[in-house]
Amino acid sequence: MKIDRIEAIPLAIPYRRPFGFASGRVTAADHVLVRITTDDGLVGHGEAPPRPYTYGETAASIIAAVSDLFAPVLVGADPFARERIRADLDRTVANNAAKGAVDVALWDLVGQACGQPVHVLLGHAADDVRAAHMIGLGTPKEMVADAVEMRDEHGVDAFKIKVGRELGVDMAAVRALRAELGDGVELYADANRGWDADTAIVASRRLHEFGVSMLEEPNPAADVLGRRRIVTASPIPVVGDESTITLGGVARSLLDGDSEAISVKVARTGFTDSAKIVGLCEGLGVTTVVGNQIDGMLGTVASVALGCGLRALARHPVEVTNYLLMTDDVLAEPPVIADGRLAARQEPGLGVTIDPDKLAHYRVD
Ligand SMILES: [Mg+2]
Known part of the structure; x- marks a missing residue:
């Protein structure tokens, strides 16, 4: 099994009410959905929530990190080789939400390939x-x-x-x-x-x-x-x-x-x-x-x-x-x-299905 494609899709989903904390405030979920597809047709997902006031990442920076820095080392890699992939991703410092979402998507793929839930x-x-x-x-x-x-x-x-x-x-x-x-x-x-x-x-x-x-x-x-x-x-x-x-x-x-x-x-x-x-x-x-x-x-x-x-x-x-x-x-x-x-979900991987209509409605790219 090899990684065929990795996408970073920006979303915008309104909140019911703003959420405030000492270092910031959020009013909408401007998250990035990371989607990794393998050559045998499996699809793994991860979610990157940008927190610029805490870590410096924005939706745009997450998309750039995934597309420009991570995709070249991920495409063609075996999703099971998470240690090798981690070493490759760590050649880029910081960008924690981008790396976290990629790692979650890899485990989703591994779970699906093994027929076992991630937990x-x-x-x-x-x-x-x-x-x-x-x-x-x-x-x-x-x-x-x-x-x-x-x-x-x-x-x-x-x-x-x-x-x-x-x-x-x-x-x-x-x-x-x-x-x-x-x-x-x-x-x-x-x-x-x-x-x-x-x-x-x-x-x-x-x-x-x-x-x-x-x-x-x-x-x-x-x-x-x-x-x-x-x-x-x-x-x-x-x-x-x-x-x-x-x-x-x-x-x-x-x-x-x-x-x-x-x-x-x-x-x-x-x-x-x-x-x-x-x-x-x-x-x-x-x-x-x-x-x-x-x-x-x-x-x-x-x-x-x-x-x-x-x-x-x-x-x-x-x-x-x-x-x-x-x-x-x-x-x-x-x-x-x-x-x-x-x-915990009992289905293989994360056990999630993305609703295509909702994705089409909330994606902003
Ligand atoms: Mg905290």
Whole structure:
């Protein structure tokens, strides 16, 4: 089996409402669908969500990276040779979403060729995962309404709260969420580098008082001594996310004391490098959680496959609800969250079918 063709297709799908966080705001899914076709007719898919304010990638840069840099090394390659392909792609630095989508599409192909779902190939730790919902910035009332909708309609009982604004505003939202949701619900926080070290240290203590279990990216990790002061002073673990986006970067962050737990995302490190990061962390006794790059339905299916594939990830809630922000998507069968859980697909590969009419409607090339 050889790769015959690779396409990068830009999409534009409106959101039901904007999603805000300390480092940016999104109003529509301008994702890139990566489609790899083999000479025996298999088609693998991956989804690249651009986050220019976090990683510098745009839809246009993802398309250029896939078409101009990756296609020449991928066409003619064996999709099973993921290590060789990874080495070739890594001759280009950064471009994580573009590389992640290619890797997801390769695993989709490998699964289809083997007749096995991706989560089974990864290790089949679980058949489903507990869903965590990411609550975007808003007024306390808006944030509570978002959480209540997810709890009442989908049974979700784990929430990541976006913070990183003026401390009083954030703590009012956290207080309101805890009061509404009660003590049985898991809450953790993500500041997306919005605070300085002194603010983050005060915040970590107050979050601990509200029973918030972890604090992600409290300040810029490049503020080296500030980050280490937070890690030392915080009563709750500091999670590396956008500062820990490569295997080596995770190792350096943990050894330097810049983070104590790690968020992995298929949108950033695909399955191949995500599994390596999880293995590194497992050996060190460091918690890993599956994060969300405001993935669409395809990225959500891939995130569930990753979470169900690896034991260390299946133990924690997986951030898989944010595709519900989108008014629609290109998958023929949307994911279904029931009783707060999402099940891995049982079909070979990712088990997804792209709806041709929806693709024609939402593609913008
Ligand atoms: Mg984050």
